[in-house]
Ligand SMILES: Nc1ncnc2c1ncn2[C@@H]1O[C@H](COP(=O)(O)OP(=O)(O)OP(=O)(O)O)[C@@H](O)[C@H]1O
């Protein structure tokens with residue numbers, strides 16, 4: 001019966017393939033969008049897990065290089081009641097002014113992109129398992145050697161030499177042209193936070209924190225500070241993390257860290273918010289699926305109605321040979337399913353092509369890789385089957401209702 | 412297989428415009444009989460065949476097949492009856508163009524599982540109608556006579572007891588038509604009842620010479636025992 005129906009579905013090849021292509025286009029859209037959504041989801045899920053329990057602390061109302069936390073802030077936070085005992089580890093960072101790297105700003109990908117130079121304490125970072133321990137090439141910087149490590153993201157887009165051994169020239173004072181060189185000695189694995197490529201971003205390069213302090217002192221005689229302190233708390237959920245965030249913020253408001261005021265925030269909160277937005281895309285995909293089913297169903301109804309009308313005598317014959325109504329109905333449904341499943345296969349085929357094309361540098365979905373898992377494929381086939389059945393319903397009933405006597409009319 | 416019609420009428424249309432395609436037909440056909448139905452155009456031959464073949468239901472009267480009245484059975488039972496008891500042969504053959512000869516013979520079995528023995532049966536039927544070795548030919552390449560042979564094999568695949576043929580030779584030249592009629596006559600030896608609607612007096616003549624052959628005449632929906640007209644004038 002199945003083979004019989006498949007053969008019949010292609011009696012009129014042109015229209016059959018056209019209908020399938022219509023279906024294929026719709027299913028392709030559903031497939032591609034859901035593959036990318038799945039990719040984004042996994043990435044945000046990853047980021048959520050990776051950032052679980054991490055709390056960033058900066059100086060209130062200041063960001064980046066402007067945030068200046070006294071070095072003893074770490075001890076003070078450890079000493080705050082109800083906090084210290086739950087801290088698993090910490091890391092510190094001092095970001096240099098963007099001025100230092102301003103000459104590279106127009107050698108990146110987008111207007112607004114910048115290189116952010118930041119200092120790490122190599123031994124603290126090692127314990128934290130930070131960037132200095134995530135090198136995919138070369139080695140970490142050695143304190144006092146004017147060395148730096150750059151991220152894979154910078155390496156991939158830089159329009160200046162960024163091989164190991166190449167020099168990054170810092171401008172300390174543009175007026176008297178004071179310059180210092182940093183040698184690239186390693187490349188760390190940068191983290192894809194899902195930012196779309198067209199959004200301006202900072203490419204972080206790291207060096208020894210003492211180097212940054214020395215340079216800052218040379219420029220404007222400041223005391224040594226951190227721009228960012230990160231803590232990792234012993235928690236199971238972002239909710240718990242946020243309780244610690246609140247405690248730190250409350251302590252600061254109480255003046256516990258006076259004269260400094262700090263703002264704490266959980267990294268995961270950001271990803272959580274983004275993930276919620278992804279459910280909007282999910283709804284969008286579902287709507288797309290329904291539209292595809294309706295439109296594809298229409299294409300199949302029209303094709304099948306045309307086909308059925310021209311074959312009424314044939315169904316009458318089949319009835320004369322003992323086919324039951326339900327047999328004819330099932331036959332038409334199988335024919336529609338053939339068209340819609342062919343559509344699904346073509347759609348998935350084209351979809352894979354699209355995913356391949358869109359997965360490159362210029363992906364509108366950010367650098368997130370599309371993920372094609374079993375569920376996505378099943379979903380496409382479920383849509384295909386639904387619209388095949390939907391599209392075959394009316395033509396099938398029409399064909400099944402034929403009275404066998406019509407066969408002998410108009411001879 | 413006993414076929415018995417009692418006061419069967421089929422009326423098309425309403426009051427003034429009504430057409431009595433069948434008008435109080437009483438008829439009995441025993442199994443193994445070969446019967447031709449002859450009559451002028453529009454006399455009700457096809458209607459009669461349809462009523463016997465459960466393709467159409469009569470307006471009134473009883474159609475008894477082995478004492479069971481099929482006149483007003485629901486479609487479900489009728490398809491069962493058509494499948495198990497009837498084989499239909501048409502003037503225009505109505506083979507499916509996109510499948511081969513063997514596939515066409517097997518069409519009545521498509522909704523069910525087609526076993527190897529069904530295939531062998533189909534092949535032996537093709538042999539019987541003189542199409543040995545043509546199983547995988549395209550039906551579009553067949554001549555009229557060959558197509559009708561495929562149709563006969565298709566009508567026989569369910570091993571029916573009654574074969575109904577509506578002008579089976581209407582689209583064939585007389586020599587090919589003669590061969591087809593010989594084939595149908597042979598079926599009576601297998602105790603199959605064969606009913607043939609025809610315009611061709613030579614066919615009626617051939618059938619009447621057959622041991623179990625008989626001719627029936629119909630005019631204006633009524634059976635006529637002895638035609639008071641010359642059947643050779645009709646064409
Ligand atoms: N569906 C229908 N609606 C109305 N009238 C019909 C219908 N089918 C048949 N008739 C009429 O019933 C009468 C008998 O028709 P039928 O087809 O049985 O004749 P026939 O003897 O087979 O004719 P022919 O030799 O031309 O095939 C004709 O007058 C025909 O016009």
Ligand SMILES: [Mg+2]
Pocket residue numbers: 456457458577
């Ligand atoms: Mg007729």
